[in-house]
Amino acid sequence: MDQLVKFGYGISGNDNAxxxxxxxxxxxxxxxxxxxxxxxxxxSQKYENKWxxxxxGIREVLGEIPNAGCTTGGTLxxxxxxxxxxxxxxxxxxxxxxxSGIGKNIRENPRKAxxxxxxxxxxxxDKKGKRERVAGMxxxxxxxxxxxxxxxxxYAVITFPEGIPHAGTEDEAVEGIKDIIGAxxxxxxxxxxxENLEFDKKAYQFCNYKAYQDSIVCxxxxxxxxxxxxIAHGFKYTKRGAFITKAKGNIVQEFDDKPAVxxxxxxxxxxxxxxxxxxxxxxxxxSIQKPFCMVDxxxxxxxxxxxxxxxxxxxxxxxxxxxGEGAGLMEGNPETVLDAVGGSIKxxxxxxxNPEKIEGAxxxxxxxxxxxxxxxxxxxxxxxxxxxxxxVPIIGFYTWAEEGFTPNGTPNVLNQTIVSILISGERI
Numbered sequence: 124m125d126q127l128v129k130f131g132y133g134i135s136g137n138d139n140a141x142x143x144x145x146x147x148x149x150x151x152x153x154x155x156x157x158x159x160x161x162x163x164x165x166x167s168q169k170y171e172n173k174w175x176x177x178x179x180g181i182r183e184v185l186g187e188i189p190n191a192g193c194t195t196g197g198t199l200x201x202x203x204x205x206x207x208x209x210x211x212x213x214x215x216x217x218x219x220x221x222x223s224g225i226g227k228n229i230r231e232n233p234r235k236a237x238x239x240x241x242x243x244x245x246x247x248x249d250k251k252g253k254r255e256r257v258a259g260m261x262x263x264x265x266x267x268x269x270x271x272x273x274x275x276x277x278y279a280v281i282t283f284p285e286g287i288p289h290a291g292t293e294d295e296a297v298e299g300i301k302d303i304i305g306a307x308x309x310x311x312x313x314x315x316x317x318e319n320l321e322f323d324k325k326a327y328q329f330c331n332y333k334a335y336q337d338s339i340v341c342x343x344x345x346x347x348x349x350x351x352x353x354i355a356h357g358f359k360y361t362k363r364g365a366f367i368t369k370a371k372g373n374i375v376q377e378f379d380d381k382p383a384v385x386x387x388x389x390x391x392x393x394x395x396x397x398x399x400x401x402x403x404x405x406x407x408x409x410s411i412q413k414p415f416c417m418v419d420x421x422x423x424x425x426x427x428x429x430x431x432x433x434x435x436x437x438x439x440x441x442x443x444x445x446x447g448e449g450a451g452l453m454e455g456n457p458e459t460v461l462d463a464v465g466g467s468i469k470x471x472x473x474x475x476x477n478p479e480k481i482e483g484a485x486x487x488x489x490x491x492x493x494x495x496x497x498x499x500x501x502x503x504x505x506x507x508x509x510x511x512x513x514x515v516p517i518i519g520f521y522t523w524a525e526e527g528f529t530p531n532g533t534p535n536v537l538n539q540t541i542v543s544i545l546i547s548g549e550r551i
Contacts, residue, residue, distance in 0.1 A: 127348055127548050128216040128482035130516040131155045132200055136208040140173035144180025147211040152184065159185060159213045161221040161342075164192035164329050165520050166209040167318050171325065174334035181211055182332050189247065191223040191340045192329040193283040193315035196490035196521035197500065204493075204501025206318055212518050214483075218348045219546070221281075222247035225330040226296070226339045229285050233292040233339075237299025240341035241280060245303070248343075277346045277551055279309045279544065281485075283328055284339035286314035286524045287430065291372040291443040296339045297528055297535035309352045309529050311542050313487035313522030320407075320490065326523070348482075349547040351475025354527045355466035356540040357459035360416060360424045363390060364451035373440045374433070378450070382436035387429065390452055398432035403439075406432040411491050414539055415440070415450040420532030426453055428491055428538040441524055441538045455539075457499060460492050464506040464541050471545035472510075480548030481511050486519035487542040493521040503541065511545075519543075 133150025137143035152159065162185055170177045181190075198205040200212075214221070224243025226236035280300060284293045297310055315326040328338045344350070365378035365386050378386035384395045391398070391409040398406040410429040417427055427450065431439035444450065468484065486503055493500045500521075507517045525537040 126482065127218045127550070128214065128546055129155055129157065130212065130214060130483045130518070132210060132212045132516070132518060134200065134205050134208045134210045136169070140170045140176035141180040143170065143209050144177040145184055147209050148181045148184035151211040151213045155213060155215050157215045159188050159215050160219060161214045162188055162190040163212040163518070164190055164209065165195050165198040165212070166192070167207050168194055168324050169207055170209060171327070174327070177209060178332040185213070189221065189223050190329070190331060191283065191342050193340065194317060194327045196316035196318055196320070196493055196523065199486055199488065199501060199504055199517070199519040199521070201504065201516050201518070203504055218550070219344065219346045222343045223330050224341050225328070225335060226299070226341070227335065228337060229292045229296055229339050230337050233295035234299035234302070236339050237296035237341070238302050240282070240339045241300045241303045241343065244341045244343040277348070277350060279311065279344045279350060279352065280304065281342040281344060281544070282310060282312035282339060282526050284312075284314055284526070285326055285328060285337055287322070287441055293524055293526065293536045294443050297526060300341060301528070310526055310535070311352060311487070311528075311544055312526040313520060313542070314524035314526070316490055316521060316523040320494070346546070347551055349475045349478050349549050349551055351471035351473065351545040351547070352529060353467040353469065353471030353474065353543045353545070354529065354533055354537070354540060355463040355470060356426055356455075356537070357461070357463035358414060358416070358426050358453035358455035358539065361452045361454055364415065364449055365390070366449050367444055367446050370444045370446040373443050374437050375440065375444050375450075376437045383438040384432050384436045387432070387438055395432070395436070399434065403431040403433055406430070406438070411495050412455055414453050416453045417445075417448065417450065417534070419534055424451060424453065425534055425537055426539040442536050457496050460495060461502055461506050464488070464503045465510050467541040467543045468507050468510045468545065471543045475545050475547050478547035478549040481515050482546045482548045483516045483518070484511060484543055484545045486517060487522050487525050488519065489525060489539045490521040490523055491539050492541070507543075
């Protein structure tokens with residue numbers, strides 16, 4: 124059977140940004156003898172203020188191909204976890220087309236940023252003269268009605284927005300994407316991150332050899348081969364929790380009409396001062412294995428991660444928390460998180476129609492999973508290979524939130540979750 128998709132990847136930690144870009148790109152294209160369709164670029168903040176030099180090195184090797192990416196909490200590659208480096212991943216295929224776009228000012232107007240990003244990505248189809256190559260696009264206009272007419276899962280959107288500490292913007296940005304493409308197409312991805320949970324550092328979004336902040340990148344994926352989406356997490360609802368009586372965005376001021384930190388401390392069996400220690404990061408000692416959760420339209424529970432206990436007694440979360448709703452407590456551990464990786468991959472296989480041949484997979488895993496796994500960080504790749512086979516290339520990164528909207532009611536933005544997209548080797 125012909126290989127319908129080829130992946131290549133390269134990494135470099137060279138202190139010289141230009142050389143790092145060239146080295147990573149040169150390694151990525153080794154063994155790729157066909158036209159490259161798209162490239163993902165994932166990096167640490169190591170090359171901050173040197174992005175132009177880094178991209179120059181990559182561009183000299185890859186040329187004018189569309190590309191996208193972001194800074195990460197660590198990059199996942201077939202070789203395992205990569206930190207303090209830049210990674211370049213190339214995709215070569217006549218069966219897949221990927222087009223990227225950028226939407227700016229996500230903090231000020233997230234919905235417009237999401238709409239602008241996907242609109243730009245869709246316009247690239249005509250700009251690059253590939254409308255005939257994109258299955259079905261020749262009769263679709265850039266309208267909600269046109270794209271929602273598609274029922275097959277051979278279309279998807281991958282997105283890399285800016286997020287924390289501006290949590291809430293990603294949720295609205297995904298709504299902006301849906302304003303353009305409707306609510307029938309999967310939207311998945313990962314929020315750009317920083318290594319070592321360094322909240323004070325900047326996160327960057329990459330699109331076509333440029334670095335942005337305060338932005339969202341969208342990649343519109345069209346495929347004539349079967350693809351699948353899987354979303355899972357490793358936490359169980361404990362039937363404990365509290366009612367949100369005062370909240371704004373991702374900040375909960377009160378649970379059950381009491382200061383949020385007092386209620387959370389009681390639930391965790393500790394003190395408010397302990398949660399507020401280390402500039403509010405004391406809460407991470409508890410919340411990484413015991414996040415809160417919200418319920419979706421199907422009655423399924425999804426983690427909501429407390430990330431900071433504020434001095435005024437409020438709790439900051441990594442996703443919006445809605446006043447008037449209940450917030451349940453969940454529990455998990457490294458073993459259940461890795462089990463969820465397998466669960467996510469198996470769901471992706473099922474949604475792709477259980478193809479016999481797999482060409483590759485992309486995994487987005489929360490950076491809290493990275494911390495929880497400790498020395499076993501990166502084992503998401505090991506687990507995925509056990510399901511898909513040791514020769515299947517698997518890439519991805521540790522995110523600061525996960526985008527996982529699907530038509531069955533899964534929320535737009537998730538925490539402590541594994542989102543995967545599987546690319547098969549079988550035509551639709």
